[in-house]
């Protein structure tokens with residue numbers, strides 16, 4: 001099996017370095033019916049790495065299998081940790097790029113939380129575009145416009161001081177084409193800055209975080225590969241920084257005027273270094289899956305219950321990787337009320353509210369995102385529960 005050509009630079013790619021079990025094609029869809037959740041379509045997972053630019057992508061990804069709609073429930077906006085992060089990020093970007101009174105377009109705005117933060121931080125107007133946006137859930141009275149649709153089909157011109165795009169590029173397979181489309185849609189290049197956030201694949205590889213590899217993410221970026229991609233698409237990279245407990249990369253760029261001139265910045269690793277990290281991930285993958293299987297089996301054998309905390313993509317990917325042992329997980333908890341009483345794609349676990357745990361009395365709570373460990377610990381204490389808490 002070969003991986004074809006790299007979607008970022010066009011170089012021929014070698015065989016995938018990791019082939020995983022088939023996974024639900026959509027891990028944030030709300031499913032009100034357990035049978036529909038269990039029968040949810042699955043897609044193939046095979047990660048390839050480009051030796052020329054370092055892009056990692058699922059070379060078995062089929063965009064035809066994906067649907068994004070208003071039923072897509074990706075928001076982490078019910079978490080105080082997440083709210084604090086986006087609040088500070090919005091204020092920082094508004095200050096550093098003088099966006100007070102300016103116009104911001106957010107491509108892939110999700111449920112709109114970030115654009116709301118930008119409005120509160122002082123932008124003059126904002127346009128959010130996303131197939132899943134639900135204006136009825138967004139506070140009124142802010143200078144914001146919502147387009148339920150896709151870029152560029154439903155918003156061909158980008159006339160703005162900043163183009164924000166967070167947690168969206170990794171859902172795109174033709175990444176170079178997408179950035180080139182943004183470049184050509186920008187009507188006033190001297191005026192516009194790009195502010196992106198993507199997951200950092202380097203941490204996924206180093207921590208063998210198999211739960212961070214799932215079907216919706218067709219593309220995986222490191223500081224080096226994302227820097228090279230932006231330059232190749234005609235942008236000067238101003239900064240790349242790690243954020244959110246080193247889980248993500250913030251990328252700041254401007255359209256290059258008169259050709260691409262900037263050199264790599266120090267945070268960018270070279271593709272060979274990334275290839276070594278990918279090889280370590282491939283070698284360590286099975287042992288990491290076995291570690292969590294053993295933990296859950298041990299709790300079950302001792303008569304205890306295990307629940308996972310986090311009903312989003314990480315939870316779906318984690319349960320899928322456990323295979324038959326996912327039946328030993330007694331429940332899934334999520335603080336997002338729109339997820340509660342819905343069913344997880346793949347294994348069909350029903351999503352519980354935190355208060356439901358007082359009946360379940362778990363012995364082990366596995367936290368799907370370590371960034372939320374403190375707030376989850378506090379919530380368990382409030383409920384009078386004292387399970388062992390372990391984060392992925």
Ligand SMILES: [Zn+2]
Nearest residue numbers: 006009050053
């Ligand atoms: Zn490449």
